[in-house]
Amino acid sequence: MTTGQQKMDWARQYMPVLRSIREEFEREKPLAGVTIGMALHVEAKTAVLVETLAAGGAEVYITGCNPLSTQDDVAEALNQVKGVHCYAKRACSNEEYYAAINRVLDARPSITIDDGMDLIFEIHTRRQDVLDGVVGGCEETTTGIHRLRSMAAEGALKFPVIAVNDTPMKRHFDNVHGTGESSLSSIMVTTNCLLAGKHLVVAGYGFCGRGVARKARGLGAQVIVTEVDPRRALEAHMEGFVVMPMDEAAKVGEIFITTTGNTSILTERHFALMQSGAILSNAGHFNVEIDVKWLEEHADAIERRDGIDTYDIFGKQIHVLAEGRLVNLATPKGMGHPIEVMDLSFALQALSARYMVEHGKDLVPGVYDVPNAIDEEVAERKLAALGIAIDSLSEEQTHYMSAWNIGT
Known part of the structure; x- marks a missing residue:
């Protein structure tokens, strides 16, 4: 087992939510025939997300979203996963960085997953030749979403994008x-x-x-x-x-x-x-x-x-x-967010990607929130993995919370 595979193996054991999604994806193949282009931090937790998408039937093309965040051994290990093509390299030049972005776009993805909007930026500027084939995308981080909202406000955004960062399960756990x-x-x-x-x-x-x-x-x-x-x-x-x-x-x-x-x-x-x-x-x-x-x-x-x-x-x-x-x-020893945190964030990404495959063609260009049902589902899966049970509303309580004419 290579060092990259060891890192991925270590991460998997602390990502029960993504593991449950992968098992579901392997059975149902909701991403069969879909090409996904990704620009994310290529390290072990990201690799587990990529494996999950590939297990769902997707052909995945990925590169880095930061010249210094790629772990080369993980990038090498990803290239051993069936249906995955990784072009990321640590400490690459600016030219090498954008060349890798363009190799991802050469695959003509129908779904994009970004951390910082670099893929979407290229598609809307220098690579408009792939624009017609994109059904929709997902954006991971605050900075990218700020830019996407600016694009949408100016009418420049040409396909729907889910703002994965702007949902409670992302903000209160990943960000904080x-x-x-x-x-x-x-x-x-x-x-x-x-x-x-x-x-x-x-x-x-x-x-x-x-x-x-x-x-x-x-x-x-x-x-x-x-x-x-x-x-x-x-x-x-x-x-x-x-x-x-x-x-x-x-x-x-x-x-x-x-x-x-x-x-x-x-x-x-x-x-x-x-x-x-x-x-x-x-x-x-x-x-x-x-x-x-x-x-x-x-x-x-x-x-x-x-x-x-x-x-x-x-x-x-x-x-x-x-x-x-x-x-x-x-930094040389920077490992990124804790594994358990990224389990939640990448579960949101996986389920949002599936949602975009299923509903993207029905959405007009713009920035969309993660559907509340997906956000709640990730929380429920995490609680189940932790063995934590919570209360549920009774019919009386549900009625009370939704009625306006009960009075004091």
């Missing part, structure tokens, strides 16, 4: 617990630095940011939150975090984690204010939140440890993790 735990664990294993007692700055208090902030506080960090949304800022304040502008946080922060999905969160003016030894990391999808390009143009990088580039600038040293890319996946 997955991003929170995996980002901090990756920072700790990469730097070997203590979090307890340190001033840790979290940029953005969305679901990912609040997950990072809460778990960092649990580890003893003194957490500072920066925000642009007054409601989220107030929420962070009410939950006991210090809230301030980044211009102020930059002066006291020792560890920085960006989670906004936006660009230019940490820039030249912030670097000038930081303490020597400040550690900068990004937990948003694209590597635009930290202005690494400016640092590269104004200082020579010294690799202090694997996954850490140190810049001598303004008379001090600033450390950037994973080149400003996803810290939980792009």
